[in-house]
Amino acid sequence: MSQPSVSPASILAATVAMTGLASPAVAQAMTPVQARQTIAPFYEMLNQPASKDIQALAEQILSPEWKSYASETEYKGRDAFVGQVVGFGKLIPDLKWDVKEVMVDGNRIIVRSEASGTPTGPLFGVPVSGKSFRIMTIDIHIIENGKAVTAHHVEDWAGAIRQLTAK
Structure with a gap:
């Protein structure tokens, strides 16, 4: 007779229930919908x-101390990010970020999305051509007290440049 399978998550949940102790990850766990x-x-x-x-x-979603990491050491704060987004809005009026998938791991929200748009001015040194781009992006947001405190992100801007310069 085979033993029933027990997941690490069910063991953790049982331990928390028996001891009355909750770890920060369990206390802040969200459903994918949340x-x-x-x-x-x-x-x-x-x-x-x-x-x-x-x-x-x-201000609604990002803590005042929020940091956006493009590498392990380079980041920008909330105000610099707001300025960047405003600049992208002027340069790419039809910019769209289409969320494809959301995953949750404790207080981390992992998002796979697709960014697309048609630049109306030079983008990363590429002159205006009337062409559009469509690229994949990955973000890992860390949430505390209902607000994002950090984001680690990767966007395929090299792919956008290839699409905008393709003959």
Whole structure:
């Protein structure tokens, strides 16, 4: 007779229930639906940003100490990020960030999305051609007390440049 399979998550849940102790990860765990709702204002900022109040959306979702990491050591704060998003909104009026998948791991929200748009000015040194781009992006947001405190992200901007310069 085979033994029933027991997952590490069920062991952790049973331990927490028996001891009355909750770890921070368990206390802050979200469902995928809650994660999608929590992070929605972030992606709202990125969709046609020239048409909205980016600062207000940033204050809704990002803690004042929020850091956006493009590498292990390089980051920008909330105000610099707001300025960048406003700049992208002017340069790419139809910018769209389409969320494809949301995953949750404790207080981390992992988002796979697709960014697309048609630049109306030079983008990363590429002159205006009327062409559009469509690239994959991955973000890992860390949430504390209902607000994002960090984001680690990767966007395929090299792919955008290839698409904009293709003959």
